[in-house]
Amino acid sequence: MLEIRELDAGYSDLQALWGVSLQVQEGELVALVGPNGAGKTTTLRVISGLLKATSGSVRFQGCDLGREPPHRIVELGISQVLEGGRVFTGMSVHENLELGAFPAKARRVRAQSLKWVYEMFPRLEERKHQRAGTLSGGERQMLAIGRALMARPMLLMLDEPSFGLAPLMVQQILDMIVEINRQGVTILLVEQNVRAALELARRGYVIENGRTAGEGTCDNLMDFECVRSAYLG
Amino acid sequence: MLLAFLALLPVVLKNDSIINLAILVLLYVMLSSSWNILGGYTGQTNLGHAAFFGLGSLATRLLWISGWPLALSLLAGGFVAVVLALLIGFPAFRLRGVYFAIGTLALGQILFVTVGNVLPQISALPAKYLASYELLPRYYLFLGLAVLIVGVASVLVHSRLGLGMMAVREEEDAAESLGISALRHKLLALCASAFLAGLTGGAFAFYHVGYYPQFPFAPVWTFDAMMMAYIGGTGTIEGPIIGALFYVVVKELLALKLVEFHLIIFGILFILVVLFLPGGFVEAWKRVRKALARQLKSFQSRPSP
Amino acid sequence: MLGPIAQNLVFGILVGALYGLAAVGLSMVFGVTKFLNVAHGELLMLGGYASFWAFTLLGVDPFLSFPSTILFLVIIGVVLYKVLFSRMVKLPEELKIRNTLLIGFGLSLILQNLALRLWTADDRGVTTAYSGWAITLLGVRLPIVRLASLGIALVCLLALHLFLRRTYTGKAIRATVQDWEAAAVMGIDIHKVYLLSFVLGVALAGIAGTLVSVGYSIEPSMGLHWTLKALIVMVLGGLGSIMGTFVGGIVLGVTESAASYLIPGGGTYREVVGLVLFVLVLILRPQGLFGAKER
Numbered sequence: 001m002l003e004i005r006e007l008d009a010g011y012s013d014l015q016a017l018w019g020v021s022l023q024v025q026e027g028e029l030v031a032l033v034g035p036n037g038a039g040k041t042t043t044l045r046v047i048s049g050l051l052k053a054t055s056g057s058v059r060f061q062g063c064d065l066g067r068e069p070p071h072r073i074v075e076l077g078i079s080q081v082l083e084g085g086r087v088f089t090g091m092s093v094h095e096n097l098e099l100g101a102f103p104a105k106a107r108r109v110r111a112q113s114l115k116w117v118y119e120m121f122p123r124l125e126e127r128k129h130q131r132a133g134t135l136s137g138g139e140r141q142m143l144a145i146g147r148a149l150m151a152r153p154m155l156l157m158l159d160e161p162s163f164g165l166a167p168l169m170v171q172q173i174l175d176m177i178v179e180i181n182r183q184g185v186t187i188l189l190v191e192q193n194v195r196a197a198l199e200l201a202r203r204g205y206v207i208e209n210g211r212t213a214g215e216g217t218c219d220n221l222m223d224f225e226c227v228r229s230a231y232l233g
Numbered sequence: 234m235l236l237a238f239l240a241l242l243p244v245v246l247k248n249d250s251i252i253n254l255a256i257l258v259l260l261y262v263m264l265s266s267s268w269n270i271l272g273g274y275t276g277q278t279n280l281g282h283a284a285f286f287g288l289g290s291l292a293t294r295l296l297w298i299s300g301w302p303l304a305l306s307l308l309a310g311g312f313v314a315v316v317l318a319l320l321i322g323f324p325a326f327r328l329r330g331v332y333f334a335i336g337t338l339a340l341g342q343i344l345f346v347t348v349g350n351v352l353p354q355i356s357a358l359p360a361k362y363l364a365s366y367e368l369l370p371r372y373y374l375f376l377g378l379a380v381l382i383v384g385v386a387s388v389l390v391h392s393r394l395g396l397g398m399m400a401v402r403e404e405e406d407a408a409e410s411l412g413i414s415a416l417r418h419k420l421l422a423l424c425a426s427a428f429l430a431g432l433t434g435g436a437f438a439f440y441h442v443g444y445y446p447q448f449p450f451a452p453v454w455t456f457d458a459m460m461m462a463y464i465g466g467t468g469t470i471e472g473p474i475i476g477a478l479f480y481v482v483v484k485e486l487l488a489l490k491l492v493e494f495h496l497i498i499f500g501i502l503f504i505l506v507v508l509f510l511p512g513g514f515v516e517a518w519k520r521v522r523k524a525l526a527r528q529l530k531s532f533q534s535r536p537s538p
Numbered sequence: 539m540l541g542p543i544a545q546n547l548v549f550g551i552l553v554g555a556l557y558g559l560a561a562v563g564l565s566m567v568f569g570v571t572k573f574l575n576v577a578h579g580e581l582l583m584l585g586g587y588a589s590f591w592a593f594t595l596l597g598v599d600p601f602l603s604f605p606s607t608i609l610f611l612v613i614i615g616v617v618l619y620k621v622l623f624s625r626m627v628k629l630p631e632e633l634k635i636r637n638t639l640l641i642g643f644g645l646s647l648i649l650q651n652l653a654l655r656l657w658t659a660d661d662r663g664v665t666t667a668y669s670g671w672a673i674t675l676l677g678v679r680l681p682i683v684r685l686a687s688l689g690i691a692l693v694c695l696l697a698l699h700l701f702l703r704r705t706y707t708g709k710a711i712r713a714t715v716q717d718w719e720a721a722a723v724m725g726i727d728i729h730k731v732y733l734l735s736f737v738l739g740v741a742l743a744g745i746a747g748t749l750v751s752v753g754y755s756i757e758p759s760m761g762l763h764w765t766l767k768a769l770i771v772m773v774l775g776g777l778g779s780i781m782g783t784f785v786g787g788i789v790l791g792v793t794e795s796a797a798s799y800l801i802p803g804g805g806t807y808r809e810v811v812g813l814v815l816f817v818l819v820l821i822l823r824p825q826g827l828f829g830a831k832e833r
């Protein structure tokens with residue numbers, strides 16, 4: 001479904017990615033792990049169109065995403081939950097979710113999508129008219145995920161959804177992610193919390209210093225130093 | 234060599250209107266170069282530059298007319314401008330980037346309006362000065378001051394101070410971390426800019442027979458100086474000179490046919506420079522030379538037939 | 539009988555409403571796109587001249603020629619955006635603000651001199667049959683035209699407020715202001731949002747200009763004057779609140795009036811009051827102003 005080949009990308013004069021490659025098949029839950037600053041977020045930003053790659057290709061269902069602006073990429077079926085959630089604090093939960101269905105296709109089924117999201121996150125329905133700025137960290141993350149789902153993505157990318165959350169909340173969020181995957185949304189999960197990521201995903205990639213250091217299933221990822229130390233440390 | 238040409242110009246061409254034109258060019262060279270010290274080299278866009286020009290002209294005019302020797306009056310003009318610079322510098326530099334620009338714009342306007350209110354009457358030359366008015370010494374004053382200002386700018390730029398100023402322009406925070414006091418450099422640049430603009434104002438006061446004291450405070454002087462610097466190339470010594478020359482030439486060429494049209498052209502050119510050629514004509518020239526050099530090289534390296 | 543003080547106050551409010559409207563227009567542009575278009579005053583002037591022409595050439599009442607004036611300015615806004623300002627979208631914020639400031643200057647020069655050529659330097663105004671009418675309430679004279687201007691300004695304000703708060707597109711604009719990346723990855727076309735905001739701002743300037751041409755007068759060099767007013771009020775009122783900005787306009791208008799009344803010979807210092815206030819606020823209270831959201 002998603003195929004990235006030899007991706008080079010960077011910010012102004014600093015190159016951040018060198019020949020990153022990865023693949024996500026339809027229906028999978030794939031993890032992208034690696035140390036802080038390794039380039040995981042950068043990779044997601046390139047896929048979403050927030051950052052232009054200097055070389056390499058990103059193909060989604062056969063289409064080259066290279067030149068597309070971010071909103072087109074959402075229309076094509078990729079949504080991202082940015083690092084930190086980033087909800088619109090000045091608007092209510094309900095307004096945030098409604099805005100999530102901005103692409104025309106999603107707007108048509110907005111009412112059903114809302115129902116779906118509220119079913120999945122009853123907490124959000126309770127706080128429907130509350131201003132997003134007053135939500136707790138975990139609730140904001142839920143809102144961010146729910147909002148991304150409103151666009152009815154085929155591929156949902158999450159950047160560190162567990163960051164800064166209490167362990168109980170983390171578990172809840174991760175369970176939700178599994179459920180979303182079960183309901184048919186392909187997931188690319190970036191997580192620094194390696195343990196959690198590998199519990200969920202069957203397959204993962206390790207990114208270190210802007211390069212794909214390796215891929216594999218749960219077991220052979222243990223061969224990687226950073227993965228191991230995360231487990232031990 | 235150019236200097237010799239300029240120095241001999243009025244002797245060769247005893248044409249008053251050409252000399253006046255040359256004075257105008259020199260005036261703009263001075264105004265633009267002085268602006269460039271803070272605006273081009275230190276990267277702080279001062280939109281109230283006219284305040285220094287106006288203040289210098291005010292001080293010089295008042296002193297000179299009341300009998301002071303010209304040289305002292307000019308220096309006083311520059312000095313007063315520096316005082317203003319120090320007064321507004323400290324609070325103004327608490328503003329970064331564009332906020333400094335609009336802050337100085339407002340400050341310039343305040344002075345412009347205030348002077349217009351306090352001194353609304355035209356400043357006319359008393360009879361004895363009028364009788365002894367000669368154009369030539371004024372031309373040489375402008376020439377001398379222009380050379381001085383360009384010289385000062387040049388020396389400043391090549392000094393350690395200049396290096397510090399450019400560091401502040403490029404990356405203020407990085408410069409600070411290297412021990413370069415941004416505030417000190419900005420203030421010094423501002424004072425230099427002010428002093429030189431004050432001198433320019435003094436020359437202006439000496440040159441004009443009658444004018445409204447408010448006039449040199451008008452924002453149009455700042456904008457013109459700034460645009461000339463940009464079109465010629467900010468952050469270079471030649472830039473303001475080229476810009477000033479270009480402006481006056483275009484104005485003269487078009488003045489006959491379409492009044493004010495030169496300003497429209499100037500505005501368009503300015504926008505084009507901002508959009509596509511941030512280094513102005515100087516940069517354009519460098520690029521052309523590079524392209525030519527490359528062409529020449531590729532001709533030379535071709536195997537002979 | 540409240541006498542001259544009340545009269546003064548009322549005039550301050552009436553002109554302040556126009557300051558507010560001009561500022562709201564600038565705020566729409568700067569708040570969303572971070573373009574500091576200092577030719578805003580010249581665009582306001584164009585609105586004034588448009589209604590002037592509609593009146594003197596076609597005999598259309600200025601309050602009726604609003605639609606054509608707005609259309610005229612919308613077209614200009616779209617052209618300016620596509621040709622000039624859209625190139626600045628990708629730049630980092632500081633560079634974006636500075637470059638658009640410079641472009642604005644060039645633009646103001648061009649527009650100012652175009653106006654000079656087309657309409658000469660004479661003061662122009664629209665004087666209709668009812669221009670001199672006024673109602674007197676509690677000893678205070680209220681010119682009909684300026685009252686109507688206040689009304690129109692309030693209507694525009696309300697319309698804009700409702701647009702931003704209640705409509706989908708309006709919310710998309712607010713979302714973009716708050717977090718453009720989050721908005722982008724939700725499918726919001728940032729370019730369209732920028733264009734819309736820019737054009738809205740320009741249209742508001744045009745409306746304000748029309749009101750200035752009926753209630754006061756217009757001439758080619760008025761641009762800087764109004765740009766400064768808009769800037770001052772935008773800074774006073776603070777970004778992020780349309781209502782707040784408008785109130786800031788009223789505050790400026792009243793302050794100027796009060797100053798000109800209280801300071802002996804103060805009529806001529808009207809201008810200065812606003813500018814001094816501006817500089818003080820810029821330096822002493824930067825929070826709640828331009829960078830408030832990010833800090």
